[in-house]
Amino acid sequence: MAKIKKRSWANASGKHEAWQLDFTDRFGKRHREQFSLKRDAETRLGELQGTTRAGTYRALADKSDVAAACKAFCEYMTERADRKEKVTETYLRTTRQHCENYIDPLNEYVLRRPGIVRKDTINFKGGIGSIKLSDLTAARVIKFRDDMRKHGAGIVTTRRVLGTLSRILKHAVESDMATMNVAKGIRVIGTRDEDSERVTPPAKADLAALLKAAQPDFKIRIQFAAATGLRASEQWALKWSRVDLQAGKVTVDSRVDAFGNIDVTKSSAGMRTVPIGKAIVEQLAAWRDRSKQKENDGFVFPDSRGGFTRHTNYMKRNWTPLFIAADVEPIGWHALRHYAVSTWIEAGLQPKAVQTLAGHASYAITMNRYGHLFPSDDHQSAFDKIAATLAKTE
Incomplete structure (x- = not known):
């Protein structure tokens, strides 16, 4: 009443x-x-x-602001992580960074684990943390998006921050803190070059130069990545129990984050079996013979102590200096995955097979990134026949 x-x-x-x-x-x-x-x-x-x-x-929407929703979401996800519910420490830290750097950069609300100190922010002034949830509109979120872009945030960063905000508001709705998720469906449109998902794989000559300059123990890691297309998190989590040298295949069903947490793959599509060629099988067999981690529960590519490889440190110590030794332009480790996919396409694999082997969640992802690499000879031949038929009617 x-x-x-x-x-x-x-x-x-x-x-x-x-x-x-x-x-x-x-x-x-x-x-x-x-x-x-x-x-x-x-x-x-x-x-x-x-x-x-x-x-x-929602009565709470008149009292709670966006910062309170951020705090509630961080607490909720931390509790889920503590219950081992597929929430990684990397995801938690990324969420907190999005909140601290962009969504609510003026407040100290984020729940942190002991010993974690907040790093310097990016000095963004367009945060929306103080806005009441009842006053937050789609138009205000759009302004927030535009302010991020004006501040210099790239299209990928902006999309990820808006994704985090959308999940925060979804949780707020489910908790009766907000009426609706006004961030849902807000698009981020970049320039033509910025918005393109097409990838360019490394040149074969550059990869050959890197392999020639690499030490044997590092060389096998590069070759494996360039042949199987595994993501770094999947390769560093791989154990010998998932490698079948007799059948020549690798089963991918886990990944490791920067903090050593082993989890399932990025998506259900990421769980897959990838064939490995005879040359790589022979090199892996020799690698296992000389490795200290020969048992089935040992990492295929361990660090010097037998644990998982810490990607960032390993790249700094081994990958980055390799470009100087090989005298080639630097590329990211993920480019080896692009190289693998490009060789599969070159070998004649169909798009659906490429999607499965790459572990992409959808066919659209495969085609958006690699569609331009598929041979167009058949298309050209078809159009030649069409043109010839039309020419005969003159």
Whole structure:
């Protein structure tokens, strides 16, 4: 039930009047709001009648701001991680960074584990942490997106931050903190070059130069990555129990993050079996013979202590210096995955097979990134025949 009534009072400064709106939400809790103009009170009454009838009114939305929603989401995801519910430490840290650097850079709200110190921020001034959830609109999120872009955030970063914000608001809706997820569906459109997903694999000559300059123990890691297309997190998590040298195949079903947490692959499509050629099988067999981690539960590519390879440190110590020794332009380790996919396409594998072997979640991902690499000879031949047929009709 909701009603509007006029209130009048007098004090030393004179006579005053206001319009008071009393209502009860769907949980039976009473609320009181005051307005200086009657029409504002009536507008608010209309909003409440619609939202309470639809069951969408959230009392907490009038009290909680975006920063509170961020905090609640971080706490929730931390609890899920503690319960081993497929939430990695890397995901938690990325979420906190998005909140600290962009969504609410002015507040110290993020739940941190002991010993984790906040790093310097990027000095972004367009945060939305202080906005009440009841006042947050799609238009305000769009302005937030545009402010990020003006500040210099790339299209990938902007998309990821908006994705984090959308998940935060989704959790807020589920927790009765917000009425709706206004960040859902907000698009980020970049320039033509910026928005392209097409990849360019490394040149064969450059890879040959890198392999020639690499030490034997590092060379096998590069060759394996360039042949199987495994992501770094998948390669460093690989154990001998998942390598079948007799059949010449590798089973991919796990990944490791920067903190040593072993988890399932990035998506269900990531769980796959990848064939390995005879030359790589022979090199892996020789590698296992001289490795200290020969047992089935040992890492195929361990660090010097027998544990998982810490990707960032390994790249700094081995990958980056290799470009100087090989005298080639630097590329990222992930480019080896692109190289593998390009060789599969060159060898004649069909797009669907490439999608499966690469562990892509959808066919669209494969074609958006690698479609331009598939041979077009058949297409050209078809158009030549069409043109020839039309020419005969002249």
